Amino acid sequence: MxxxxxxxxxxxxxxxxxxxxxxxxxxxxxxxxxxxxxxxxxxxxxxxxxxxxxxxxxxxxxxxxxxxxxxxxxxxxxxxxxxxxxxxxxxxxxxxxxxxxxxxxxxxxxxxxxxxxxxxxxxxxxxxxxxxxxxxxxxxxxxxxxxxxxxxxxxxxxxxxxxxxxxxxxxxxxxxxxxxxxxxxxxxxxxxxxxxxxxxxxxxxxxxxxxxxxxxxxxxxxxxxxGAGNCHIYVDRDADIQKAIPIIVNAKTQRIGVCNAAESLVVHCGIMDRFLPLLSESMREHGVRLRADAPSAAFLPDSQPATEEDFRAEYLDYILSVKTAGSIEEAIAHINRCHTGHSDCIVTENPEAAERFLREVDSACVYHNASTRFTDGFEFGFGAEIGISTQKLHARGPxxxxxxxxxxxxxxxxxxxxx
The missing domain is CATH 3.40.605.10 (Aldehyde Dehydrogenase; Chain A, domain 1)
Known part of the structure; x- marks a missing residue:
């Protein structure tokens, strides 16, 4: 052996x-x-x-x-x-x-x-x-x-x-x-x-x-x-905030050292004032440090300034980057530019926005109102998995x-x- x-x-x-x-x-x-x-x-x-x-x-x-x-x-x-x-x-x-x-x-x-x-x-x-x-x-x-x-x-x-x-x-x-x-x-x-x-x-x-x-x-x-997992969650203008917080907490903190953990958050500008203070409180309770862009930092007093590298990082740690977007188009473009093609999620009650996100985000696994932690062979019913493929030839996903x-x-x- x-x-x-x-x-x-x-x-x-x-x-x-x-x-x-x-x-x-x-x-x-x-x-x-x-x-x-x-x-x-x-x-x-x-x-x-x-x-x-x-x-x-x-x-x-x-x-x-x-x-x-x-x-x-x-x-x-x-x-x-x-x-x-x-x-x-x-x-x-x-x-x-x-x-x-x-x-x-x-x-x-x-x-x-x-x-x-x-x-x-x-x-x-x-x-x-x-x-x-x-x-x-x-x-x-x-x-x-x-x-x-x-x-x-x-x-x-x-x-x-x-x-x-x-x-x-x-x-x-x-x-x-x-x-x-x-x-x-x-x-x-x-x-x-x-x-x-x-x-x-x-x-x-x-x-x-x-x-x-x-x-x-x-x-x-x-x-x-x-592939490495820089997984994103986009909280849409029409998100149910009471759904969004538990999804983010689960995706970020259930296990920090796994490739399907969320590393980046994108938030629609239209809900920043209502959503981000709740996010800040929840992340503080779970020991998660935030790295935020300028618009979101105004609502996240404990955050540090985010760099462009933060939006591309697989932290494998209690760190979450926060980016604001003025539209779903901007959110999708940002995710497709910065992610690793692993798993990304939209939280929204708008079915048209959900379908657009599912269709246009170029990842192996794309979610609507569910934690990215489900990207797993066991959870998909495979018994186990050999890995999560982020390429497009032969196999993709778990x-x-x-x-x-x-x-x-x-x-x-x-x-x-x-x-």
Whole structure:
């Protein structure tokens, strides 16, 4: 499971060989592995928490920001949540072999388009040990093998979790190489992993904007890009303020260290005097610091001046930028200019304004009167997620089982030749 630089290619080759076995597993066997893994994770939660405490201690010693510590931290409730994600993935319909299209051509050939695995998937991620189990569950259920490259900040947790997943595979008579962990902290190993085109079919980075940029700029393997989350909420002139405040509080403060947390607020000028004092009081109660443009600052006495960079920032902290807009057109233009294409929301009771926002904001997930925190595979009914794709090729938004598949065409004839 652990690696040295010279071992990377060998590990990828093992994953490639294992892929041939995993692709042929029936749904019943895959589900049995996932349920066994869920059982073992709960049974060995004490061991997991001990390793996680070691990671947290090291993170605090290295002055890791609170938002990243929150991403890193596990407790028994979160471990049970991870196990429940595995159970939910097991309960989902197996996508492999699904017939997408079927038709006959005038030539006599009969064509069937079916869903197939991608093959070997590499996941490069930071901080969040739950990704270890989520990524395995989704990749395995969709017939893929997975190679995990977590960050050094979660090394102890990831080693422990991967060991338990391999234990579940072995217990069900399935190759342990369905999941592998590159446990090296050497950046050279990561760089070498990015060159494994031919052994690894696709890479999915999850983490900071810097990590994602590094992978997309240096990988020789095709990349599905997951994006940072500068999520916006626009409070329209026709908003119900009693709805708006709880939505903002939830989106900003439920978990600050996640990509679907709100980072930026846009407020229609017509409701500033009524809305912003209530916002200021609510944010103060939840420890959120405001960075405001000049018009809104007049109603937000505790705020600091916002810069243009604030409107583009993924804080992962108790900070919220506030921008005013004179119209929905101005709000949409600002959001499309400054966001990361992840998740954005309008709060309004005006159905025409809502439909315009939903139609014109260019994000993977666009909300009306609901918190951006719902951008999540579990909440979307996927059991778990491999990440939130903010690109437009292959997959967009929360990626579940179907997003980890490709297709192939099966063509049948009866001595048929082309004329």
């Amino acid at each position: 652990t690696t040295r630089t010279s071992d990377i290619r060998q590990l990828c080759q093992r994953a490639k060989r294992a892929s041939a076995e995993v692709q042929q597993l029936p749904a019943e066997k895959k589900n049995a592995v996932l349920l066994r893994a869920a059982e073992l994770l709960c049974a060995e939660s004490g061991k997991i928490l001990e390793e996680n405490r070691a990671d947290l201690t090291r993170g605090r010693e290295n002055n890791m920001p609170q938002g990243l510590l929150d991403r890193l931290a596990l407790d028994r409730g979160r471990i049970e949540g991870i196990a429940e994600g595995l159970r939910q993935v097991a309960a989902l319909e197996d996508p492999i072999g699904e017939v997408l299209e079927e038709y006959e051509r005038p030539s006599g050939i009969r064509i069937r388009k079916v869903r197939v695995p991608l093959g070997v998937i590499g996941i490069i991620y930071e901080s969040r040990p739950n990704v270890t189990a989520d990524a395995f569950a989704l990749c395995f259920k969709s017939g893929n093998t997975v190679i995990l490259k977590g960050g050094s900040d979660a090394l102890c947790s990831n080693r422990c979790l991967t060991g338990i997943l391999r234990e579940a595979l072995a217990a069900e008579g399935v190759t342990e190489d369905a999941v592998n962990l590159i446990a090296s902290t050497d950046r050279a190993d990561t760089a070498e992993f990015l060159t494994m085109r031919g052994e690894v079919d696709v890479l999915i980075p999850r983490g900071s904007a810097g990590l994602i940029r590094f992978v997309t700029e240096n990988s020789r393997i095709p990349v599905i890009e997951t 990626m579940g089982l179907r997003e980890l598949t490709s297709c192939k065409y099966l063509i049948r004839g009866d001595g048929t030749i082309r004329k």
